[in-house]
Amino acid sequence: MKKLFTVLLITLISFCSFSQGNEKTIPSVEVKTLDGGTFNTENISNEGKPIVISFWATWCSPCKRELNNIADIYEDWVEETGVKLIAISIDDSRNMAKVAPYVNGQGWEYDVYIDPNQDLKRAMNVNNVPHTFLLDGNGNIVWQHNSYAEGDEEELFEKIQKLAKDGTL
Amino acid sequence: MNKQKTFYGTLKKSLFLLLIPIASNHIIAQDDESNNSNTEQNKIDAGNISGNFQVLTQFYQPDSLIGAKDVPEDVLMNGFLNLNYNRGNFSAGIRYEAYQNPLLGYPTGFKGQGIPYKYAKYSHEDIEVTAGNYYEQLGSGMIFRTYEDRNLGYDNAMEGFRVKYQPFAGVQLKGVIGKQRSYFTLGQGIVRGIDGEITINDLFKNLKEKKTKVLLGGSFVSKFQPDEDANLVLPENVGAYGGRLNIIRGGFNFMGEYVYKINDPSGDNGFIYKNGEGVLVQTTYSTKGFGLSLSAKRIDNMSFRSDRNAALTNLMINYHPALTRQHSYNLLATLYPYATQPNGEVAFQGELIYKIPKKSKLGGKYGWTILVNYSSANNIDTTGISGIDSTRQGYTSEYFSLGKVYFKDFNIELAKKFSKSFKAKLTYANIAYNKDVIQGKSGYGVIYADVVVAEMTYKFNSKNSLRTELQSLTTEQDQGDWATVLLEYSRSPHWFFAIMDQYNYGNHDPKKVLHYPTISMGYNNKATSFIITYGKQREGLFCVGGVCRAVPASNGVSLLITTSF
Numbered sequence: 174m175k176k177l178f179t180v181l182l183i184t185l186i187s188f189c190s191f192s193q194g195n196e197k198t199i200p201s202v203e204v205k206t207l208d209g210g211t212f213n214t215e216n217i218s219n220e221g222k223p224i225v226i227s228f229w230a231t232w233c234s235p236c237k238r239e240l241n242n243i244a245d246i247y248e249d250w251v252e253e254t255g256v257k258l259i260a261i262s263i264d265d266s267r268n269m270a271k272v273a274p275y276v277n278g279q280g281w282e283y284d285v286y287i288d289p290n291q292d293l294k295r296a297m298n299v300n301n302v303p304h305t306f307l308l309d310g311n312g313n314i315v316w317q318h319n320s321y322a323e324g325d326e327e328e329l330f331e332k333i334q335k336l337a338k339d340g341t342l
Numbered sequence: 343m344n345k346q347k348t349f350y351g352t353l354k355k356s357l358f359l360l361l362i363p364i365a366s367n368h369i370i371a372q373d374d375e376s377n378n379s380n381t382e383q384n385k386i387d388a389g390n391i392s393g394n395f396q397v398l399t400q401f402y403q404p405d406s407l408i409g410a411k412d413v414p415e416d417v418l419m420n421g422f423l424n425l426n427y428n429r430g431n432f433s434a435g436i437r438y439e440a441y442q443n444p445l446l447g448y449p450t451g452f453k454g455q456g457i458p459y460k461y462a463k464y465s466h467e468d469i470e471v472t473a474g475n476y477y478e479q480l481g482s483g484m485i486f487r488t489y490e491d492r493n494l495g496y497d498n499a500m501e502g503f504r505v506k507y508q509p510f511a512g513v514q515l516k517g518v519i520g521k522q523r524s525y526f527t528l529g530q531g532i533v534r535g536i537d538g539e540i541t542i543n544d545l546f547k548n549l550k551e552k553k554t555k556v557l558l559g560g561s562f563v564s565k566f567q568p569d570e571d572a573n574l575v576l577p578e579n580v581g582a583y584g585g586r587l588n589i590i591r592g593g594f595n596f597m598g599e600y601v602y603k604i605n606d607p608s609g610d611n612g613f614i615y616k617n618g619e620g621v622l623v624q625t626t627y628s629t630k631g632f633g634l635s636l637s638a639k640r641i642d643n644m645s646f647r648s649d650r651n652a653a654l655t656n657l658m659i660n661y662h663p664a665l666t667r668q669h670s671y672n673l674l675a676t677l678y679p680y681a682t683q684p685n686g687e688v689a690f691q692g693e694l695i696y697k698i699p700k701k702s703k704l705g706g707k708y709g710w711t712i713l714v715n716y717s718s719a720n721n722i723d724t725t726g727i728s729g730i731d732s733t734r735q736g737y738t739s740e741y742f743s744l745g746k747v748y749f750k751d752f753n754i755e756l757a758k759k760f761s762k763s764f765k766a767k768l769t770y771a772n773i774a775y776n777k778d779v780i781q782g783k784s785g786y787g788v789i790y791a792d793v794v795v796a797e798m799t800y801k802f803n804s805k806n807s808l809r810t811e812l813q814s815l816t817t818e819q820d821q822g823d824w825a826t827v828l829l830e831y832s833r834s835p836h837w838f839f840a841i842m843d844q845y846n847y848g849n850h851d852p853k854k855v856l857h858y859p860t861i862s863m864g865y866n867n868k869a870t871s872f873i874i875t876y877g878k879q880r881e882g883l884f885c886v887g888g889v890c891r892a893v894p895a896s897n898g899v900s901l902l903i904t905t906s907f
Binding site for chain 2: 197200201208209210211231232233234238245265266267268270271273274275276277278279280289290291292295296297298299300301304316317318319320322323324325327328
């Protein structure tokens with residue numbers, strides 16, 4: 174068994190070095206829509222414009238601070254850069270039913286999906302929420318950030334602006 | 343971009359070096375890289391590797407005043423590394439975990455290290471197959487849910503096979519079989535399950551455009567464990583089934599689920615032969631600026647584990663969502679949080695959220711947000727069977743009446759942004775908490791407490807801000823009154839610095855009127871964080887999703903390092 178893992182690891186290493194220059198994209202994972210349907214994340218797109226994917230939960234205060242702060246200025250962001258924010262809730266069956274009321278209650282204009290089995294969270298290697306990814310127009314992950322402090326959205330917006338203008342960071 | 347590449351490159355290499363201390367492998371990897379980095383085709387073919395890493399280390403100092411015991415090792419550590427490989431439709435991965443030894447309050451079963459999680463997954467059009475470890479949930483999880491919470495020390499992953507198949511649009515089938523993880527081994531029982539979900543609207547063409555959407559689902563789960571009991575004839579195969587219905591129309595959503603389990607004598611229910619059942623109903627309505635949710639649940643004898651003798655959070659097959667608000671302020675979240683009672687519980691919850699619009703007369707420039715939440719949980723109303731109970735049914739229960747109080751929480755939250763630089767949030771909660779039942783203690787009874795929290799955030803400028811929490815918990819019972827002050831200064835995007843003091847000023851025992859100060863500092867860069875904390879941690883409960891673990895008092899320095907790559 175141990176030998177097998179060593180072999181596996183070595184294989185992984187060589188693959189890793191091959192893939193050093195590979196851009197990571199959004200994995201293909203099924204998440205839930207707010208109206209009970211399913212959605213495959215490989216279909217995430219924004220007509221060549223930047224995309225922000227933000228992991229949050231109804232019980233996570235810094236997550237809600239981040240998304241509420243962005244909500245106040247989101248209109249301006251979209252107008253200037255065409256960015257789209259996708260909020261992925263990792264709430265499980267305990268709080269899942271509260272996601273839509275919270276999102277609508279706060280009047281968020283984001284695309285919101287629920288990842289109750291945390292498949293996407295695992296596939297994107299998120300340790301703790303909030304965790305925010307920035308994707309370029311081709312769906313490549315070009316930047317990510319863990320945790321949130323007031324004002325962090327400005328750094329994110331600077332990156333979005335640069336991405337919208339130059340197509341790369 | 344180049345800088346970032348180098349950063350990730352260095353990080354990956356150092357992680358691998360840590361993992362396999364064979365220098366030659368590393369050199370080979372580097373050679374390959376230099377040879378192939380310019381060959382576009384190789385890059386695309388090779389797929390990619392990603393992962394994450396977290397280590398939490400704590401240095402302990404005894405403190406007899408707060409009850410922090412001497413830790414013989416002085417230093418304890420929990421850590422893990424996930425590696426995922428992904429190429430097209432194929433993915434595989436492992437998780438290495440090490441506990442040298444587990445942190446205080448963490449399940450001691452984790453002592454040691456190993457690779458308890460490994461999987462390979464292939465998906466093609468309408469089928470997906472997973473071999474190895476996986477996490478899965480059928481319906482709301484009341485008869486089957488395997489999941490992990492690394493911070494909680496909860497991991498009941500399946501090891502075996504899983505198949506997902508979509509024969510045609512609107513129908514989704516799942517099958518699972520395997521054994522469950524129990525620390526670094528597997529439980530004895532074998533768990534099998536199937537699930538089907540139908541989206542009615544996708545089945546028939548003329549229903550597709552209908553505003554009302556209907557989903558139907560059903561599952562069957564069974565476990566096998568040999569009967570090795572000398573006195574009782576125990577069922578070796580225990581089956582459970584469930585059905586669910588979801589109706590959605592516009593902002594309205596109704597979800598109902600019923601589950602049933604045949605007799606399953608276990609350590610949890612005192613080896614009675616009664617069947618178990620549960621029902622969960624949730625309704626929500628929301629529109630812009632308004633959200634309402636109502637839920638009700640009743641469970642009776644629904645503990646379901648793949649080992650009938652297991653205890654604590656070990657080898658649970660199912661999950662019972664707690665219908666209470668999951669608070670995040672420290673006193674509310676860690677002193678009196680509710681944990682679900684799988685043996686029997688009737689629970690209700692209602693939550694209303696309303697946003698007074700901005701630029702309205704009442705709302706002012708930025709508007710207000712109001713959240714009102716009420717939840718309650720009681721025991722089911724049971725009557726023990728006295729005299730001859732030859733079939734060992736244990737008790738009978740009255741369906742529509744309530745037993746003793748487990749938990750009640752009425753809370754209201756007002757949030758308002760006053761200006762570009764200042765916002766505040768005020769929370770009030772009134773709590774009733776049956777400490778004897780929820781924490782398995784005796785002599786405390788039901789504790790009644792009032793909690794008030796004022797949170798204020800002031801932004802000095804776009805990068806610098808100060809967040810303050812003033813919390814008060816008052817009660818005549820248990821440890822008496824508590825107050826917490828938190829000051830958190832953050833300098834975006836990299837630094838934060840925080841001081842917190844919890845003060846048990848109302849303790850009836852003058853020797854226990856104590857301060858619990860902590861000071862912490864953190865640095866974040868991209869997907870990497872470092873947090874160092876020094877101070878005293880009071881005894882409390884750490885809960886995620888209604889599952890709790892007790893954290894003992896401790897004193898010392900801790901360092902958390904976490905990254906994703």
